[in-house]
Amino acid sequence: MNQNEIIKKIENEFNIDKKDIKKIDSKQFKAFIKNSQIIDFLTYLKNIGFWQLSLITAVDWVDDNKFEIVYNLVSWELEQNILVKTDISRKNPKITSVINIWPAAKYYEWDVNEYFGIDFIGNPNNGKELFLENWDGPPPMRKDFDPLKYSKNKFPEKDYKNFKMKKQSEVIE
């Protein structure tokens, strides 16, 4: 089946608006799904041939006050890439985990949980640390986190205004 037939089949199955499915180029297209239908949609896509989960990530829209979660699925027989997007609220971010459909989603969701603070219901690793050790600040990939202020506070830097060359024995201030 070529790309147009796949898009038409998905639209008819789930009653999606025409403006929510778009082509990116001849081998990729993207779809925007509401939060309540997301698990059924992903299961349906896995059954028709998109059996590999390539990436789960999140985008932070600070001005619109929402998080957008992106799933990237690949099908080798149909030779197509699909990006599936949903929206969740920024104040209390929660979404159901897809770990029962693809067990490899364990590490992608753990990564998004540590860097954005999104809670995946059903994933056993929520709250544990993966990359950052002894972290004591807000989740660092959010857009309202200021890394320059954090770095100046925690790692003191060289003072060039009152600078004079000191000997090794005088380094202790």
Added chain:
Amino acid sequence: MNTKELIEKIKNIVRGHSLYMLHYCTGCGAIELPPTMTSRFDMERLGIAPMATPRQADILLITGYLSKKTLRRVIYTYEQMQSPKWVVGFGSCTINGGIYYDSYSTINRLDLYLPVDLYIAGCMPRPEAIINGFKKLISMIEKGDAKGWEHYIENKKWYKKNQKKALGNSLYTTR
């Protein structure tokens, strides 16, 4: 001079001309080390050779930026080396933060956590600059001026206070 100073002077001359550096490349500056060690800019003429374990090495090279996780492991490595030992800082990230001055996980000044004897500036320093820096280190060792390891032993409380502030109040790995 009496015999004790004479013996110490002979020992310093022998130590200066046979330095083993630890082959542990911490950052992106380590890419300039293989050209320095091989045939074109030969470093073995000065007596410097790479060695695989920290128990047998004399110099620790911090090449480039140092993130928080690596700093914890570098402190373990430094405390396993046998004295007398020297630390050399490569590149501008060890001096004042370099191009990663606004990152939430790299340190800005190496001087507060480990005693540094010599800095080599550049981003990255070329092999000619590295050999020039090592010749200066050799002349410092022969005169007896490079005493970083004694400074670490005498002011251990100050160094540990700085390390704990950067690493989050626990100096051992968490898992």
Added chain:
Amino acid sequence: MIIKFLIRGLLFLIGAFIFQVSLSGFSRKVVGRIQKRYGPVFWQNFRDIFKFLFKKTSISHGFIFDFGVLMAFGGTMATLIFVPFGNFAVIPGQTNFIVIIYLLAIGLLGMAMSAVGSGNPNASIGISRALTQMLGYELPFLIIALIIMFTNQSSSLEVLVNSQIAGTWNLIKMPLGAVVAFISVMGMLGKKPFDSPIAPAEIASGPLVEYSGKYLGILMIQHEFATVIEVGLFVNLFLGGGKTILDFMIKYIIVYILMVIISSFLPRFKVEESVKFFWKWGLSISIIQAVITLGFYFS
């Protein structure tokens, strides 16, 4: 009488130390010239050994660790006393080949004991590889040496050397055996392609991983003494020893530099492959050589 032998032994050890350490420093220059660069100065290995002996601190891991180092060093020094060097032997008449092969194993066993006492898993892997490789190279070497001792009806090295000076060298009488013995000595010294026990980039120096400071200085001196014993055995058995000390030294230098040149461009065998190599090619060629020599002897 005993005092005279002690003084002769001490002078011999100091002379062998100076000779071998400057020769291995010179071999680093040879390797440098092969790789199209200048090497270090030829007294560089003296600086390395004395720098390790001048370190201020060293870490010990208990009684077995210290004892293993002393056993390795003492055993190697005791073996070196029995090797004749030209026409100089420390105790004239006491240069038996079987005593040398028996005492040579003490060095390796001492290092094995102290590697076990240190508790690092890298050291255990290195020692198990060294002992596995010893299974490989000992067998062809001992077959050739037994054939030489049988056709001369004596196991004293001085008698073998004198019979070669009077007749022809063993290199010309049994050339296949000489080639097998050359490759076995390269395995004994730990040169590439047989340096899997030490393997710097793979298991972080193998059995030497926990030594620091003065222990490492003592082990480096022990390695140089072991080199003198093994290459000296080869020169005595196959190249006719030497009428004078200078004659012996020239033959020794030629054999050692040839080994260094061959090992400077070869990669490294795995341990199983090196044992298979020694048992497939080494054993078969040495058995062919034994059959030919015994055929000539009995006819």
